[in-house]
Amino acid sequence: MRNQAITKRCRWRLSVLALTALGAAGCGPTLEPPQVEPRYSGVFLDITGPNPSRPTFLYDGAQCVPYARLVSGIELYGDAYSWWDGAAGRYQRGPLPAPGAVLVLSQTDRLRSGHVAVVSQVLNSREILVSHANWIPGQVLENQAVFDASPNNDWTMPRFYNLEHQVYGSIYPAHGFIYNVAAQGSLPPLVSGLTP
Numbered sequence: 001m002r003n004q005a006i007t008k009r010c011r012w013r014l015s016v017l018a019l020t021a022l023g024a025a026g027c028g029p030t031l032e033p034p035q036v037e038p039r040y041s042g043v044f045l046d047i048t049g050p051n052p053s054r055p056t057f058l059y060d061g062a063q064c065v066p067y068a069r070l071v072s073g074i075e076l077y078g079d080a081y082s083w084w085d086g087a088a089g090r091y092q093r094g095p096l097p098a099p100g101a102v103l104v105l106s107q108t109d110r111l112r113s114g115h116v117a118v119v120s121q122v123l124n125s126r127e128i129l130v131s132h133a134n135w136i137p138g139q140v141l142e143n144q145a146v147f148d149a150s151p152n153n154d155w156t157m158p159r160f161y162n163l164e165h166q167v168y169g170s171i172y173p174a175h176g177f178i179y180n181v182a183a184q185g186s187l188p189p190l191v192s193g194l195t196p
Contacts, residue, residue: 032149062140067133068116072102073180081107081114084175092179095154097128101177103146103158108173117146119177125153135160 065080076086084104087093097103097119105115117132120143131142145161147168148154155176159168 062133062138064116064132064134067140068102068118071118071131072100072178074102074178076178079107079113080104080116081111081175083114083116083178087178089183091183092181092185093176094179095156095176096125097122097155097177098179101179103128103130103155103177104175105158106173106175111172115172117144130160 065077065083068080068083069075069077074083074087074091076083076090078086081104083102084093099119099121101119103117103119105111105117107114115132115135117130117135119128120131121129123129123145126148128146128148129143130146131140132144133140135141135144144163145168147159147161148157149159149171150157156174157171158174159171161167162169
C-alpha cells in the first residue's frame with residue numbers, strides 16, 4: 001500500500017516535470033503566482049455536523065459535483081471530469097472565468113474523478129476566487145484563491161492557494177469553464193470583456 005502511494009507520488013511529480021519541460025521546450029514558461037498572500041485565501045465550512053444557518057441537504061455529503069450543480073445551476077451529472085464533455089451542445093464552454101461558471105479539472109492520478117469548483121469572483125485575468133466541496137474531505141471551502149499559471153492565460157494550469165501552508169499549491173490540469181448559458185446563447189458580458 002505504501003509502495004503504491006509512493007509510486008503515485010512519483011508519477012505525479014514526473015507529470016509536473018514533464019509539464020515544466022514542455023514550457024522549456026518552446027511551449028512557453030508557466031507563470032509564478034504572486035509571492036504575497038492573496039486578498040482572499042478562503043474560508044473553511046465544516047459541514048459534517050448540523051448548522052442552523054445552512055440546510056443539511058445543501059452539500060450532499062460535501063461532494064464537489066452536487067455542490068457545484070446546486071450553486072451554479074448547471075444540471076450535469078456524473079464524475080466531475082465528465083462535465084466538460086457532458087456540457088458540449090448543452091452549455092457554453094470556454095477558457096475565461098466568470099462568476100457562477102464551473103472550473104472543470106481533469107482526471108489525474110491525484111484526482112481520479114476530476115474536480116469541479118464554482119467561480120465566486122474574478123479578481124483579474126489570472127486570479128479568481130472559487131467555492132467548492134471536498135477539496136478537503138468533508139468540507140466546503142468558499143472564496144479560495146486560484147492563480148492561472150498557464151503561459152497563454154487559458155486557465156489550463158490553475159494553482160489553488162493552500163491556506164494551511166500559505167502558498168499556492170501544485171498545478172492541476174484543467175479543461176476550462178462551463179457557463180450556465182445554453183449552447184446557443186450569448187456569453188456573459190464579463191467573459192466577452194476579458195481577454196486571455
